[in-house]
Amino acid sequence: MMRLYVLGSGSRGNCCAVEAEGMALLLDAGFSAREIERRADAAGLELARVAGIALTHEHADHACGAPRLARRLGVPVLTATGTWARLADAMGTAAHVPIGLRVAVELGPFRVEACPTSHDAADPVAIVIRTSDGTGVGLACDLGRPTAAVRYLLRNLTALVLEANHDEVQLRTSGYPPVVQHRIAGSGGHLSNRAAADLLAELHHPGLAVVVLAHLSQRCNSADDARATVAPALRRAGFVGTLHVARQDVPLPVIEVVGVREGQLGLAL
Ligand SMILES: [Zn+2]
């Protein structure tokens, strides 16, 4: 069993964490260190248990709090090599652990896997955390399109935090200049609600228990719109778990990540 904390998500900051066996791993640190401490406190996550900070890419809304937090907590930072090259100066004495294709990292109870994503950053990745009981949590935000590598990495997960950035019609009528619209909708940009729904339907399997929609655009999306597009597609695929929508300003209540089969067994007992 893992616990999933979604401390906040959106273009103004992203931070999640997983916890198992008394240890935790931060997934992105895109608020100030002080704000992450405040949110962790509110969500009941003890930062003293954090064993590392894994970052998907160097954009400020995913990484701005990492240097200070890594130094303060005395923990390593897990990133792809190209991401570290961009962040190393700011990181000072913090230790780096490279993640990426074919590099599975063991940190306490966590096995950390990653693969490249299509996004306009130096070396962006999607990240999957697995524990020895078979539970798997995935984080895929800021991806212009889901590549074969992403689909492969995100298979057989118990919980998935996936970007549902924009509604395609709202983006077209948003008033953003065409060049910005192209950047958001393009292969180096962000996943739409429709694309997230299609990917989730494809990734669905009987063990998928939790889906969290994340990185919603404030201007071109709403929690209701994201849910209205994704929920029917998940239901059609056979999903019987829980669907959450991450919020920018406040953490979600802690999510217990229990496999569907494991949960049913618990009920039967
Ligand atoms: Zn972002």
Ligand SMILES: [Zn+2]
């Ligand atoms: Zn980004």
